[in-house]
Amino acid sequence: MWRIRAIPEVCIGCGLCRVWCKVEHSDSKNIHKAFKPNAPETISCVELEESGCESFAMQCRQCDEPLCAYGCITGAMTKDPDTGLVTVDKKKCVGCWTCILMCPNGVIKRDERNGRSAIKCDLCKDRGFPSCVEHCPNDALVIEESPMNPLAAHSAPLSGSSRGDENILFSEEVDDDE
């Protein structure tokens, strides 16, 4: 599965990640049209964090234990057992924003453009490759590719039968996999 990771040491705080995220999540997917004065509001799923000289970009980490999905009252937010992507089903989302309240990284946004729905980093799945990573001028965003943790599956099908022995989340005894 894929995750985007920030490398604060080389993040230059330019904000191009935010710009290109907005473009990708606009209707037109065209930078000029997306930012036209009368264009519908564009939303960035990347949060550029800055403090003095330090900065980094943060977007959804596609958590193995996604609290947003666990808190979702409608079942709209799920973690895909195959891709590991945490996605929101706009048709189901009613905009209660519990996911926003649950996400410890604060990277879920409100999208009120066509009805209320949560919006979050989808790794630009329609595009094939995350636009923020591709456009980062200093490689301060990278794709981490890791095998899908079977235990991380939010709703795994019956067939998946590898029975790992590791402890997971919530556990004080847990050693993180890194």
Add this chain to the structure above:
Amino acid sequence: MKIEEHQNNNPSKPAQRKASDFKIRSNRLSEFAVQRDYDRCIKCEVCIKQCSFDVHYRDEEDDLIKHRPENCVGCHRCAVMCPTAAISITPNPAQYRAHGSWSGEHVKDINRQAETGGVVLTGSGNDKAAPVYWDRMLINASQVTNPSIDPLREPMELRTYIGAKPASVKVKDGKLASEMPPQIKIQMPILFSAISYGAISYNVQKAIAEAAEELGTLYNTGEGGLHPDFYKYKDNTIVQVASGRFGVHPDYLNAARMVEIKIGQGAKPGIGGHLAGEKVSESVSITRMIPMGTDAISPAPQHDIYSIEDLRMLIFALKEATNYRVPVSVKIAAVHNAAAIASGIVRAGADVVAIDGFRGGTGAAPKAIRDNVGLPIEFALAAVDQRLRDEGIRNQVTLISGGGIRCAADIVKAIALGADAVYIGTAALIAVGCTLCQKCYSGKCNWGIATQNPYLAKRVNSEIAKNRLVNLVQGWSHEIKEMLGGMGINSIESLKGSRSQLRGVGLTSEELDILGIRPAGM
């Protein structure tokens, strides 16, 4: 000890405050014009964040991004970073009245000095249109009589050994029986020239060191000391001993593959250097071993070297300090009597002579010096090589030339003129991102290269920079091999000093004589 600023107050003089006390009255025209295509501008503010010279700003009232062209230094960072290519930086079309003698630059510099009473500073290499002799030399190639070599399929040797070579060697049982002076094997005749940490940021020096390691060549610390983190690159490090003696101590000297005594720098022959106190950050202070915030002053001369005899003393002091393990290099700026000086240096016992031409780079130099003092490296190199040959001591040193090496062809020509290897500095920085805006001395380098400001310095990702440097040198190495192959030569050794491979175009007979080459067509 903390030194306090002492204020000289003269109570007898009544205080008068004029407008000029509050503000510099500038008669300068902006050097650059900023053009913003408002149809393309998406107001993302990337330009605002990227400009350390405060050119771009958001006008809240008009809800537009606007600019202050008078601040622009022409580094093009904003134009490159703008996601919609909405910005172009051009020379200001509004210029001083054209004049055949008084150029706009003269007028601007006069104003600058009339305002401040100071020495006009600049950075990077000489930007004047003095003749570049590399461009007036053409390289030979084989046709029919001496077959050319295809370097893609046949072995081609760029390996170079740095160090003094004995006049003769004894071989016994097929093995070398003479004791050789220390030698350093490098994979191509290209070394990274001296750029100190302080002049450039940590990340850039790290990238250069790592590139040298990956390429199997050497980089030079400059006179800024060796950062503790960089001791791990010691097999690829040349450390410098210069007039400031910053960070010079036994560990430093013994961490290196080569020690270089810096007498002069091509961009500013005959003068010293001052690293402004504000650039002496904590990390720079650790590296240079001086307190934070104090000026790092490199005096013009080394005060223990007032003669060739003194130079010999320092060379051997360094050999003693390193137990004769590493070659000692002496770097001089190319000046009028470079040949005689080089001869003296060789006789003083140096293993390597590095000559830096007047187009060499600098982090800060008085403009008057940078643009008017020194010699083109082509002449200096040719003269030095010839003099050492005439005196029969050419073998005693490795000759490294630097100062304005721009491409692989320059390297081939330099080696044909007599160099063993070249130093590249500005070219390396361009590979990392430098756009030659010449504001290195300001410490506000928008490309994160010539700065110690942590916000700006992060702009160089050493990993990316290292890869770019490696690519550049590998690209050049391929080109050198192609040119060698074209000449029917399969080893860089065979090209060394082979001036018959060069012909001059558009050169006077004196120039041809000095370069030791024949005119094209002969």
Add this chain to the structure above:
Amino acid sequence: MSIATSIEIDAAGLYYKELNAQIRDAVSEGALKVVLKNVTGQRYIGTNLYGTVDRDTLRKLEIEIHGTPGNDLGMFLDGPTITVHGNVMDGSGNTMNHGRIVAHGRAGDITGFSARGGEMFIKGNAGYRVGIHMKEYGDMRPVMTIGGATQDFLGEYMAGGVVIILGLTLKPGEAHYCNHVGTGMHGGMIFLRGNIEPHQIGTGVGMPELTDKDAELLTNYIAEYGRLFDTDVSEIKLEDFTKLAPLSVRPYKQVYAY
């Protein structure tokens, strides 16, 4: 294999390279004291000891020189104590890091050039540009005590460290003869005993009052001078000292047009 912790080397007729190699070998083999006899101008004594033994051992090493060592005595010195029973020539303590040089005689030019640490004691006069570009860093601070007087450009470009000039070789009432003292100085301090005129001092150098810490430092070094050279220092009064210190750590700030 055992070796005497003290070893004597007769330097007569030895080229400096051979002499220094012998010293290096002796130290490598464990000598803690090296006595050099008949030294006649051999250079770089003490320079090549890096890497012989560990740093702590190097700091205990004593080198005793009888005769006159050549230039660059103890260049890059990093630990040992060198005692010279005679004069020293130019460049003693050049770029020294740590250790001690004691000369029972006079010293040449650029004594202590660019030193970053360590101590030097010169019994008599010293030459030109003494203490030039001395530095300090962290807890490293070189201190040079000169019993006599010096020539011009004393403490030029000084960026740190302490130079103490006792002026003992001057006749009573005789003024110092060095000019351009502290030119370009931007750190450190010079304590000068005896008369000096303002025109002898470089621009940018101030004469602040002695602090209590200064007095303590001076008292200690004067006492040490007395002890090392077996000299009566009771006549030396703190009030006879002039302290010279730079007015700014950025002396050339205003030189440039930006």
Add this chain to the structure above:
Amino acid sequence: MNKFDYLIIGNSTAAVGAIEAIRAAGDNGSIGVVAHETEHTYSRPLITYFMAGKVAEENVYYRPGNFYERMGVECMFGRQMKSVDVEGRSVLLEDGERIGYGLLMIAAGGSPIAPPIPGMDRPGVFFMNTMDDARKAKGWLQHNKRAVVIGGGLTGLKTAEALANLGQEVIVVELAPRVLAAAMDEACSELVRQVLVSKGIEILTEVQVTRIDGCDDSNDVCFATLSTGEVISCDTVFMAIGVRPRIELVKDSGIEIGRGILVDRHMRTNIPNVYASGDIAEAFDPLFGGQRVLPILPNAYIGGRVAGMNMTGKEASYNVGMSVNSVNFFGFPFMSAGFATQEEGDGFKVFKKLDGTNYRKIVTRESKLVGMLISGDVERAGLMTGMMRAGVSVEGMEQDLLDGKLGLICLPKDVLEERIHSSGRNWQ
């Protein structure tokens, strides 16, 4: 006797959490689910949306239609558990069938509190607890137009909102002096009141409905009499006073109960092979520092998941359960977490900022963030719950928190490092 490796009582969020955890762990054991409702698993908070016609029926379901099939679960819906035999590891259903289990999880939720008001049984009186309730009310409302909602808590107000959206005249009757008294402080509940009133909802506080009467010609609801003596005409009454854990199901079974079924951090009851989670459980609240019944959906899922993990033998602990609520009325968002209603004192420090309709309040204890309340600008509110879970000191950051200016970058270096690098598995 039918026997399952895993028997789950209940068919809601906690049950789903447990089922998904069991299957995610790769355990293929048999799972049986007993539920007294006949519905496929659905989202309880959505029933008011469904009633208002804002959410289509198919979207009320919490998981896709083939969920049980895909998970290999045998459903026994519309059947009520009667008792548990923890010795014999079996459950007796009301219909007399006995089902055996290897491991049991009780996630039967809560039942609505029904106050003893005369007239409660009249047609037109509804609860708002199940899909069935919502469906029935939806039909009723088609030919009625004036409703009284008893209870100004979350369910009551969401019901009122739904009713207003349907064009009903709505009167909320609340016993406490203000609405949402359990979840919000005075200032914030006033903001909620203003939002509701602006949409035409009438709110009566410090009153009760004492009786519900029909009309002369009909048994249907017609009037409600208030404790003030006032009589209001209405045609529908919703009971939304609250729910309580259905602990009567395990009475005398040997399973320890408090206000709910007491569970440890592994969601295990005092009986080793019996687990409980969801609204029925009384579990550990790390902020509160003790056992609490916290009937909120996120905790139900997480508790169910922890129970599921532990049941398959993968040790997991329930450390993140704390009170969190995110709700909006007519699009205006409100959020609360932890000690949201706490006022200054008892070792708590409280910081508040009211700017128009944007309200922010943070509560700290020993310089750690332990509670918050936000209305309006809820952007990045999760940062604060994240800080609450991580237990980081927010000393000196209080003003930034109030101004909404705080980012992840303000977290201590080690916490930040963990956030940037972690795979999101270990939110302490």
